[in-house]
Amino acid sequence: MIEEKKHKKVFVKGPISPGFIADSLAKHAAKHNIGAHSMFMGQVRADVKENGQVVTGIAYEAYQEMATETLHNIREDAFAKYSLTCMHIYHSLGLVKTGEISLFVFTSSAHRRAALEACDYLVERIKKEVQVWGKEILESGETVWKQPG
Amino acid sequence: MIEEKKHKKVFVKGPISPGFIADSLAKHAAKHNIGAHSMFMGQVRADVKENGQVVTGIAYEAYQEMATETLHNIREDAFAKYSLTCMHIYHSLGLVKTGEISLFVFTSSAHRRAALEACDYLVERIKKEVQVWGKEILESGETVWKQPG
Amino acid sequence: MVNVLLFGRLAEICGQNNFVFEAKDTDAVCDKLKTDFPEMKQFSFALAVNQIMITGNTKLKEGDEVALMPPYSGG
Amino acid sequence: MVNVLLFGRLAEICGQNNFVFEAKDTDAVCDKLKTDFPEMKQFSFALAVNQIMITGNTKLKEGDEVALMPPYSGG
Numbered sequence A, B: 001m002i003e004e005k006k007h008k009k010v011f012v013k014g015p016i017s018p019g020f021i022a023d024s025l026a027k028h029a030a031k032h033n034i035g036a037h038s039m040f041m042g043q044v045r046a047d048v049k050e051n052g053q054v055v056t057g058i059a060y061e062a063y064q065e066m067a068t069e070t071l072h073n074i075r076e077d078a079f080a081k082y083s084l085t086c087m088h089i090y091h092s093l094g095l096v097k098t099g100e101i102s103l104f105v106f107t108s109s110a111h112r113r114a115a116l117e118a119c120d121y122l123v124e125r126i127k128k129e130v131q132v133w134g135k136e137i138l139e140s141g142e143t144v145w146k147q148p149g
Numbered sequence C, D: 001m002v003n004v005l006l007f008g009r010l011a012e013i014c015g016q017n018n019f020v021f022e023a024k025d026t027d028a029v030c031d032k033l034k035t036d037f038p039e040m041k042q043f044s045f046a047l048a049v050n051q052i053m054i055t056g057n058t059k060l061k062e063g064d065e066v067a068l069m070p071p072y073s074g075g
Helices: A002-006 A018-030 A064-081 A112-129 B002-006 B018-030 B064-081 B112-129 C009-014 C026-036 C038-042 D009-014 D026-036 D038-042
Strands: A011-013 A036-043 A055-062 A086-097 A101-109 A132-138 A143-145 B011-013 B036-043 B055-062 B086-097 B101-109 B132-138 B143-145 C002-006 C018-021 C046-049 C052-054 C065-069 D002-006 D018-021 D046-049 D052-054 D065-069
Touching: A011 A064, A018 A036, A018 A086, A018 A101, A018 B018, A018 B036, A036 A112, A036 B018, A036 B112, A064 A086, A064 A112, A086 A112, A101 A112, A112 B036, A112 B112, B011 B064, B018 B036, B018 B086, B018 B101, B036 B112, B064 B086, B064 B112, B086 B112, B101 B112, C002 C009, C002 C026, C009 C038, C026 C038, C026 C046, C026 C065, D002 D009, D002 D026, D009 D038, D026 D038, D026 D046, D026 D065
Parallel strands: A011 A086, B011 B086, C002 C065, D002 D065
Antiparallel strands: A036 A101, A036 B036, A055 A086, A055 A132, A086 A101, A132 A143, B036 B101, B055 B086, B055 B132, B086 B101, B132 B143, C002 C018, C046 C052, C046 C065, D002 D018, D046 D052, D046 D065
């Protein structure tokens, strides 16, 4: 069980599509003890940088083995802290263009507070603790390392 | 503008499908100032009632004119309180079967805190303040008025 | 005449979700319904006049819409 | 020999994301990289040995994996 969770697939190549998100949701229709789903999606913004150049995408890299372990621990903490039925986390690797989704956090529970609070908790911990780095790609082709935020 | 918001369509007949949710998300790919989406979905549970009967669905009714006005005010409060790009709320009317979605709240913002907090805020206010009633339909055909919760 | 709307369990008790009758104020509406449908006395409900929540007795005029609403249970 | 992994900006500065060299402890790893790539001195980073975060100098043994990581910026 732990082994299985350890190897739960988190990283996906390229953006996370709305269709993938819909499929994830649809899979939970058979789980009749679920009353609440919370989702968070991170989308790549077209920020304007100091030099006036606009971000066209972010290229993500991860220290995958360590990030997977970190996410496993965050996941275990969330299961201990909140009464959850399901929890899914997906993060993109490689290029994700402006307007596309790079992070998808999905929690489900019988009652709403657990799903809502766990989703918030996961997003904050993922942003702060997971070994992932994003490099913003500007119109000119220049790159800027994304600041933690 | 206010007139348009007042008439924003909230109530939909029957369940809210994963495909509808995916389409709602996909429509935001062109909004390049969005960095974060939060979603909440309420799903009908197969609760076991005191008489041992299992819930097979919930039939929803609303005082539509008043509920629409209430939701308009909640929406305005959320826009004032949080720095949001978009906000969408959908609630089912009529029968929604176990495992199907009856409430969909969707907030988007540049940075994650606004979307996360606004989604939570909207869900709580909708549950407490909106003129909607659910009647649980049991296996036997009996009905039980849903308790607020 | 005022237009009385009933929701949820209250409509079920009264066998219909809409009545039109004479009433000078909201107390008169509630009294009439509790007399005609004694089971109404067992349940608490909120009142709105013309879609505005009210507390305490409120005078009614021709054509007003009075809604009797049990606790909400949407979502 | 230890396996040194570099991520994000640090890999860019060093022109590659992986070095294998002799080092008795993590201070030696950092000193070597800062000598070979002086720009490394300008950036703060965290260290992990065999995927465990460390603080302070840590002894290394043959085959250890040392990772130099700038502040995370995923999501």
